[in-house]
Amino acid sequence: MNVRTQVTNRPQAIAATRIADNVLDLVGQTPMVRLPRYLDRADVNLIAKVEALNPGGSAKDRPARHMIESALKDGRLKAGDTVVESSSGNMGIGLAQVCGVHGLKFICVVDPNAQSQNVAIIRALGGVIELVNHAPDGDFLAARLDRVAALLQEDSDRFWPNQYANLDNPESHELGTIAEIDTTLGGRIDVLFVACSSTGTARGCRDYLRRMGRKTKVVAVDAMGSTLFNGTAGPRKISGMGAGRIPALAKGQEFDDLVRVSDITCVAGCRRAVAREGLLVGGSGGGVLEAVRGMQDELAGQTVAAIIHDSGSRYLGTVFDPEWVERELGVCEADVIAMAGLAPENS
Numbered sequence: 001m002n003v004r005t006q007v008t009n010r011p012q013a014i015a016a017t018r019i020a021d022n023v024l025d026l027v028g029q030t031p032m033v034r035l036p037r038y039l040d041r042a043d044v045n046l047i048a049k050v051e052a053l054n055p056g057g058s059a060k061d062r063p064a065r066h067m068i069e070s071a072l073k074d075g076r077l078k079a080g081d082t083v084v085e086s087s088s089g090n091m092g093i094g095l096a097q098v099c100g101v102h103g104l105k106f107i108c109v110v111d112p113n114a115q116s117q118n119v120a121i122i123r124a125l126g127g128v129i130e131l132v133n134h135a136p137d138g139d140f141l142a143a144r145l146d147r148v149a150a151l152l153q154e155d156s157d158r159f160w161p162n163q164y165a166n167l168d169n170p171e172s173h174e175l176g177t178i179a180e181i182d183t184t185l186g187g188r189i190d191v192l193f194v195a196c197s198s199t200g201t202a203r204g205c206r207d208y209l210r211r212m213g214r215k216t217k218v219v220a221v222d223a224m225g226s227t228l229f230n231g232t233a234g235p236r237k238i239s240g241m242g243a244g245r246i247p248a249l250a251k252g253q254e255f256d257d258l259v260r261v262s263d264i265t266c267v268a269g270c271r272r273a274v275a276r277e278g279l280l281v282g283g284s285g286g287g288v289l290e291a292v293r294g295m296q297d298e299l300a301g302q303t304v305a306a307i308i309h310d311s312g313s314r315y316l317g318t319v320f321d322p323e324w325v326e327r328e329l330g331v332c333e334a335d336v337i338a339m340a341g342l343a344p345e346n347s
Ligand SMILES: Cc1ncc(COP(=O)(O)O)c(C=O)c1O
Pocket: 058, 060, 089, 090, 091, 195, 196, 197, 198, 199, 200, 201, 202, 239, 240, 241, 242, 282, 284, 285, 309, 310
């Protein structure tokens, strides 16, 4: 028997879509979305900047593009050269994308802790993966940086963007991320929450807001176990947020407030964003949203912007895998749901 579904097509006004010149032209102008159900109180106007909707899937598309295009502009880099960077995540993906558009080669130095999904994306985007297998004293960051230095030595046509010291990193957020948020909200942002690693995002946002004379309070969100902001080094299992050693960009940086979140708090935030808002946020995004929730009473009546750096689709084998959470963080799913403030049937 044929079953027919009756569909009524109503004519709709369709707005013309802008045709980008190339994929990099799609970096930025990311959407913002209200999150009316995330918090327990309705009188906080919480708005998220969805950076996952950059073409490479994260906020790192912005500094990747800006660092490379600045270097191309001033001659530090030319077509056919090779970009070398140590990254196993969003920056590696962003750089692979930029290099593809500009006819550059890309070598990405990773270690065995890199998530295989990210490595696969970098490779698929044409990046060459250089795996560092061995680290004296287990310090893989030092081992990766040593390999970067060795690769740069081998050939003079190689360029290291060095996101942890490059001022084009914060500048990309000053020119883009926060300018977009501020313009959209007509300059009326009471509090901005930003996750930190290189501190490029938070620095760029704060510098723009101060330059514009805004009174916006900038809250840095960092991981427990991160050494940023006089933190004590400790184990961290969720990639993206925090730093094992203080990056040059972060030295001396101060923000209006600091919230430290644990790995499990990030997981709880990710579960809550899905259950309450249908939004699949990455680990640092979960941490940022929980930092807002922790301060919600003092945020009553205010407009709060939260930058969500990437999507939960990058964390399916970690944050969104209850077995991984129980094994690595020692918390069962029922307890995660309780921490997220969700009734079991909502989860
Ligand atoms: C998922 C995620 N969140 C937050 C951050 C922190 O951004 P920034 O390096 O600009 O401080 C990063 C940086 O790698 C990231 O990948």
